[in-house]
Amino acid sequence: MKRINDVLHQLTDSATIMEELKETLREIDPGFRAEEERYEAARGFLVEKIGDSVTPSASDYLAAMEAECAAALVYIGWQGFRLNLDIFEHPINALLLRGDFEDLHRERRLLTVPGVEKYNRIAAAFQEALLEQFGDQELTDGISSFYTYLETTGYKLAHYFGFRLADGFLRHVIPGYTDDSVNTTLYKMALHDALGFDPDLME
Numbered sequence: 001m002k003r004i005n006d007v008l009h010q011l012t013d014s015a016t017i018m019e020e021l022k023e024t025l026r027e028i029d030p031g032f033r034a035e036e037e038r039y040e041a042a043r044g045f046l047v048e049k050i051g052d053s054v055t056p057s058a059s060d061y062l063a064a065m066e067a068e069c070a071a072a073l074v075y076i077g078w079q080g081f082r083l084n085l086d087i088f089e090h091p092i093n094a095l096l097l098r099g100d101f102e103d104l105h106r107e108r109r110l111l112t113v114p115g116v117e118k119y120n121r122i123a124a125a126f127q128e129a130l131l132e133q134f135g136d137q138e139l140t141d142g143i144s145s146f147y148t149y150l151e152t153t154g155y156k157l158a159h160y161f162g163f164r165l166a167d168g169f170l171r172h173v174i175p176g177y178t179d180d181s182v183n184t185t186l187y188k189m190a191l192h193d194a195l196g197f198d199p200d201l202m203e
Contacts, residue, residue, distance in 0.1 A: 039142060072116050101194065105156075126140075
């Protein structure tokens with residue numbers, strides 16, 4: 001049996017989460033590669049132009065953006081897992097699947113998640129340092145637009161991933177658990193409409 005710390009690391013490690021998200025998007029999202037290429041160009045420019053000339057450094061900022069996004073994905077994936085269980089225990093909660101995605105993900109609480117809050121502070125400090133030293137925050141536009149893209153697409157996939165993970169896991173630990181295939185199908189269709197591709201390509 002794996003050690004607890006090994007399993008926890010696999011579920012929460014920023015680098016692993018972000019690489020798996022990007023690899024998934026490369027495979028299933030036709031628009032992702034162009035976004036990633038723009039990001040890589042903006043990233044290289046930022047490191048070359050700013051580097052360590054401000055504190056936090058450009059590398060600190062880029063690492064913080066990755067870690068903040070990963071922490072948000074873990075949180076939102078957990079919301080999807082919890083919602084599945086909530087629907088099983090209280091079927092009326094399936095109505096939440098017909099609401100706004102931001103409410104479904106409970107995004108208003110994101111900045112209270114310790115990892116998100118910590119790395120958001122570092123990113124904000126870098127932006128402030130840029131403004132003070134260069135009078136310009138547009139240097140990070142290519143970076144922030146990439147993470148906006150990841151939020152728009154990645155958050156939806158993370159929530160659905162958590163929801164579908166619960167479909168497979170809960171039957172092993174809750175007597176009588178059955179997944180709600182009707183609501184799962186409706187959720188998948190809504191995501192397909194929002195994303196433009198089939199989220200079940202993750203399976």
